[in-house]
Amino acid sequence: MNVLNFVNAFFSDGAHWHGYDGIPQRLLEHVQYSLTALAVAAAIGLPVGLLTGHTGRGGNVLAFVATAARALPSFGLLVLMFVLLGLGLLPVMIPLVVLAVPPILVTTYEAVRSLDPSPVDAARGMGMSEPRILFQVEVPVALPLILSGLRSAAIQIVSTATIAAYVSLGGLGRYIVDGLYQRDYEKVVGGATLVAVLALATLTVFWAVSRAAVSPGVRRRA
Secondary structure (H helix, E strand, C coil): CCHHHHHHHHHHCHHHHCCCCCHHHHHHHHHHHHHHHHHHHHHHHHHHHHHHHHHCCCHHHHHHHHHHHHHCCHHHHHHHHHHHHCCCCHHHHHHHHHHHHHHHHHHHHHHHHCCCHHHHHHHHHCCCCHHHHHHHHHHHHHHHHHHHHHHHHHHHHHHHHHHHHHHCCCCCHHHHHHHHHHCCHHHHHHHHHHHHHHHHHHHHHHHHHHHHHCCHHHHHHC
16 A cells, blocks of 8 residues: 555545544644744744844854754653653643754844844944844844744744654644554554645745735845
């Protein structure tokens, strides 16, 4: 039985569309985990990236921290958090946030630091305050790169949130973990397909946000 047959069998089975283990419920859980982790990571990475990018201070420390965070294995961190904290959402959120902060942090920093200094100098010459320079001059021009960092983090979270199933939570990872345990490869392939589709949907959402939020002039230069 090839992969396409597994996919067809999984999505054709009406039992997979209803109940607590149905696709709508598991998809909703996966999206909730992903959005929560992305929101927390953005709340950490964006302010720090913007501040260090604007001031030019702390870039080396930021790069070190981001590299160290990227080196941490998500599954290993999940196991450690599970041992320390027990069952619950927190042991899942910690590795997902640790995974997502580096691309947001580094990309935001680089987006601000790589801007042409002329408009910034002109804004200072006009007497604009530093917060106004950051949010009215730098952020609008840096927005395409900032969004690319958020997009990268979101894709990584969506792909990795399957680990929630290893500590008895839900999400699309339930199909993969349960399918492997039951040797139900139809369920494994179906779950993996749903994760891939959700990742593509995430890319589409960020493309739409970029089209709506980034001004045409900045988009052409990017």
